[in-house]
Amino acid sequence: xxxxxxxxxxxxxxxxxxxxxxxxxxxxxxxxxxxxxxxxxxxxxxxxxxxxxxxxxxxxxxxxxxxxxxxxxxxxxxxxxxxxxxxxxxxxxxxxxxxxxxxxxxxxxxxxxxxxxxxxxxxxxxxxxxxxxxxxxxxxxxxxxxxxxxxxxxxxxxxxxxxxxx
Amino acid sequence: xxxxxxxxxxxxxxxxxxxxxxxxxxxxxxxxxxxxxxxxxxxxxxxxxxxxxxxxxxxxxxxxxxxxxxxxxxxxxxxxxxxxxxxxxxxxxxxxxxxxxxxxxxxxxxxxxxxxxxxxxxxxxxxxxxxxxxxxxxxxxxxxxxxxxxxxxxxxxxxxxxxxxxxxxxxxxxxxxxxxxxxxxxxxxxxxxxxxxxxxxxxxxxxxxxxxxxxxxxxxxxxxxxxxxxxxxxxxxxxxxxxxxxxxxxxxxxxxxxxxxxxxxxxxxxxxxxxxxxxxxxxxxxxxxxxxxxxxxxxxxxxxxxxxxxxxxxxxxxxxxxxxxxxxxxxxxxxxxxxxxxxxxxxxxxxxxxxxxxx
Numbered sequence: 001x002x003x004x005x006x007x008x009x010x011x012x013x014x015x016x017x018x019x020x021x022x023x024x025x026x027x028x029x030x031x032x033x034x035x036x037x038x039x040x041x042x043x044x045x046x047x048x049x050x051x052x053x054x055x056x057x058x059x060x061x062x063x064x065x066x067x068x069x070x071x072x073x074x075x076x077x078x079x080x081x082x083x084x085x086x087x088x089x090x091x092x093x094x095x096x097x098x099x100x101x102x103x104x105x106x107x108x109x110x111x112x113x114x115x116x117x118x119x120x121x122x123x124x125x126x127x128x129x130x131x132x133x134x135x136x137x138x139x140x141x142x143x144x145x146x147x148x149x150x151x152x153x154x155x156x157x158x159x160x161x162x163x164x165x166x
Numbered sequence: 167x168x169x170x171x172x173x174x175x176x177x178x179x180x181x182x183x184x185x186x187x188x189x190x191x192x193x194x195x196x197x198x199x200x201x202x203x204x205x206x207x208x209x210x211x212x213x214x215x216x217x218x219x220x221x222x223x224x225x226x227x228x229x230x231x232x233x234x235x236x237x238x239x240x241x242x243x244x245x246x247x248x249x250x251x252x253x254x255x256x257x258x259x260x261x262x263x264x265x266x267x268x269x270x271x272x273x274x275x276x277x278x279x280x281x282x283x284x285x286x287x288x289x290x291x292x293x294x295x296x297x298x299x300x301x302x303x304x305x306x307x308x309x310x311x312x313x314x315x316x317x318x319x320x321x322x323x324x325x326x327x328x329x330x331x332x333x334x335x336x337x338x339x340x341x342x343x344x345x346x347x348x349x350x351x352x353x354x355x356x357x358x359x360x361x362x363x364x365x366x367x368x369x370x371x372x373x374x375x376x377x378x379x380x381x382x383x384x385x386x387x388x389x390x391x392x393x394x395x396x397x398x399x400x401x402x403x404x405x406x407x408x409x410x411x412x413x414x415x416x417x418x419x420x421x422x423x424x425x426x427x428x429x430x431x432x433x434x435x436x437x438x439x440x441x442x443x444x445x446x447x448x449x450x451x452x453x454x455x456x457x458x459x460x461x462x463x464x465x466x467x468x469x470x471x472x473x474x475x476x477x478x479x480x481x482x483x484x485x486x487x488x489x490x491x492x493x494x495x496x497x498x499x500x501x502x503x504x505x506x507x508x509x510x511x512x513x514x515x516x517x518x519x520x521x522x523x524x525x
Contacts, residue, residue, distance in 0.1 A: 033219035058368035061229035062192025080207040
């Protein structure tokens with residue numbers, strides 16, 4: 001009888017261990033994230049008037065501005081909470097000030113690769129001589145969106161930002 | 167997952183350090199720009215493994231920026247008949263790619279304004295562009311390349327226009343020329359690539375070309391080329407000769423209010439001026455008295471006087487001796503001949519001799 005009890009306890013421990021060890025994101029149904037990059041070009045409207053058109057980014061030269069759009073979707077069965085999207089910026093891209101967008105998101109910036117975050121006005125960098133100066137948009141290395149609410153199953157949204165090729 | 171983020175962040179910081187000194191050319195063409203976003207979240211209070219987005223990737227394209235500028239800001243002074251006379255230019259490549267440039271030399275049309283206030287008067291008899299070998303000194307044996315080859319981004323090179331100057335020019339004649347650099351494909355050292363054309367459509371699988379150049383002297387903005395003008399100015403000597411006469415004496419009035427009557431002695435003064443921009447050498451003036459009713463009064467040659475016909479040194483009548491150095495004079499047959507070895511730009515000298523009106 002004692003043996004049986006021990007076995008049961010062992011089994012339970014084993015099961016708990018297996019459950020704890022299993023990577024929580026094994027399931028395919030979870031958050032999905034896609035990013036796309038666009039640029040604005042001059043085009044003609046239906047009456048020949050000059051308009052701006054958004055197209056996939058293919059002709060990008062220094063000075064060109066690109067638009068990144070990140071789409072998130074909860075493909076799981078449970079609400080996703082404390083959702084934070086981060087985007088490290090390629091070194092060749094210079095963040096366009098105040099261009100980060102995201103409904104229901106608190107936006108933070110980083111100039112140190114994501115170690116510290118805050119609004120641009122609160123960030124500082126060291127120049128080549130070691131002097132500290134206020135950070136500029138061109139110093140931004142990462143952008144972060146912290147969603148204020150949960151994303152329900154099937155819920156989705158978009159965040160975006162613009163950057164200029166150095 | 168956290169480790170990957172830190173590594174990624176560290177890489178971004180290092181790269182930013184390299185890019186912080188922004189060059190005018192910018193990010194090199196054919197650079198891949200990658201972007202991956204990450205989402206962290208919790209389910210039921212449990213942190214989940216972060217999910218990465220797809221990685222977007224686009225290649226940067228080529229933006230052509232080139233500037234040709236003239237060096238020196240003034241005429242290049244030349245002498246008629248000279249060869250190997252150079253105008254100096256600089257070709258600056260600010261394209262985000264290594265470039266070749268085809269060079270074109272054009273002569274300004276007659277009458278067209280040159281960059282320094284003059285108007286085109288002549289064309290050099292030959293003008294060719296050569297790329298300097300890097301020492302910024304024109305040496306024909308060293309500077310032989312006729313196109314700009316493999317010029318790196320944000321780098322410039324000196325280009326010479328080398329010309330032969332025609333012989334028959336008037337002092338202060340100018341010749342304007344324009345150097346144009348046309349963007350061409352680099353790739354093979356020593357060989358000029360084809361002219362670039364602006365890509366009409368976007369090709370996501372190739373490096374497109376966009377022209378960003380400004381308008382030059384004789385070309386338009388965004389045409390894949392740039393041009394600048396410079397000019398030669400010919401300096402030569404311009405000799406003017408003026409002759410005046412004064413009555414010295416006559417047989418009746420002697421030296422007091424003499425008249426020009428048979429037997430009177432007349433002094434001729436020949437004033438020689440160089441109004442040109444260049445010194446004149448070996449200037450010879452001759453005055454032939456044949457057919458005139460006068461005879462030369464021997465021993466009256468004076469050379470090297472002032473513009474007002476005073477001063478100068480007496481010369482004997484022969485064409486030999488120490489008195490012929492610097493300025494010289496002789497009377498041979500019926501010809502009075504005067505010589506000055508060097509008449510400087512802007513200088514004047516005079517020669518005098520006396521004749522007698524025949525009876």
